[in-house]
Amino acid sequence: MNHTRRILSLAATSVILGGLVSHAAASDPEAYSRVSETKTGDVTLEMCERIFVPVDGQGPRIHLISAIHIADQSFYEAMQELLESYDSVLFEGVKPAGLDAIDPDLDDQAKADATASRLELLVDIATGFYHEHGRFPRHMSDLIDESDPRIAAVIESIRNDGWGHPIGVGKNEVSQLGELTKRTITFTSLGADSQRGGDGLDLDFTHESESFLPTDKRKKQPVGIQSQMASALHVAFQLDEMDMSGKGWINADIDIDTLQDQLSEMGEDNAMILTLLEGNSFQAKLMGFVLKFVERSPTMSSMMKLALMDMLALMETTDMMAQFDVIEDVILHGRNDIVIEYLREELAAHPEYDEIAVFYGAAHMPGIQEVLVDEMGYEFEMNSWAPAMVVNIEDTGMSAGQVKFMRNMIKNSLEEQF
Secondary structure, eight states, X not given: OOHHHHHHGGGGGGTTTOOOXXXXXOSSTTOSEEEEEOTTOOEEEEEEEEXXXXXXXXXXXXXEEEEOSEXXXXXXXXXXXXXXXXXXXXXXXXXXXXXXXXXXXXXXXXXXXXXXXXXXXXXXXXXXXXXXXXXXXXXXXXXXXXXXXXXXXXXXXXXXXXXXXXXXXXXXXXXXXXXXXXXXXXXXEOTTTTSSSOSGGGSOEEEEOOOBXXXXXXXXXXXOHHHHHXXXXXXXXXXXXXXXXXXXXXXXXXXXXXXXXXXXXXXXXXXXXXXXXXXXXXXXXXXXXXXXXHHHOHHHXXXXXXXXXXXXXXXXXXXXXXXXXXXXXXXXXXXXXXXXXXXXXXXXXXXXXXXXXXXXXXXXXXXXXXXXXXTSOEEEEEEEEEEEEEEOGGGGTSOHHHHHHHHHHHHHHHHHXX
């Protein structure tokens, strides 16, 4: 995982929670995902785009579009083309602290706190840059020019401090007896007065990276569970396939520090969710070991893909989510509140918009829909369905009857538990 994936893949917390086909009515009006079968027994997981219009005719149409973070590549190609046709896209993805815009009306202490988060994020990105390139960037433009375009867009958005002044970049090298012994990089804000020195909030403040020896090798970053699962199922990973850095695309989600704090408040075990998904824990490594075996077997890969599709669809029609308080309260409802707040702000700031999309996991959509209809004056207009994952029965090495029996057994087992 290079520094691009390290920053972007914070969206990993919701993967398992998680061209367009012709318009069709949903078999369940509340469902945002469904599994359908062809006459030959092939199985398709479909994701819903549900459109809402203002009851009074004043305002843009709102498109609630179900996202899934691992799917067939064709799904992401269709989603990219579709979403780029809308005025604004509010998308899911837990983000690093320091990424949000800093309100110019904040007081100096709040601006200082936000700037500190930005400096820390820039150090994280520059450290990833070192692991990838074997050197630190020479200046901010170098960091931008040599980074993935999606990361470059992030850096562009955070290159100034809370007072709108450019953040400085300094490379530090320590030598002893003429021999270079370590390298670090430092990002600096000159404080509220934008002058060197000063006291209080006018004082310069910095954030420095860890030190690296000239002989340090580039580090291989751990691969997240979603990337490993995508490989095992021979599908694509959303963050590899989609460009969400375009104009009008808004990362309308919680930041990693806030999420970590909320999970920790609910118990130490819950805080381990992030470590598992990033691939650092023993459990994640063990799961990755198993997924490698699945990846090598076309039959096992197809069967696991089929089971995952049924599980994702079943989550919407059972009380499965309610069995896990941390998932329901923090990862589901808490993040719904955030995207709804972003949506309200976007509606207020851009009355001229015609089409706004919310691109979030299917599990989030019923709650967002409820607020749209009950509180924001919207009503249902129509559905569209897009194929996200397809399993050809022949790839499973089983007959259509055997596959049907297995799927029913899995569904019955899940329903009994939840």
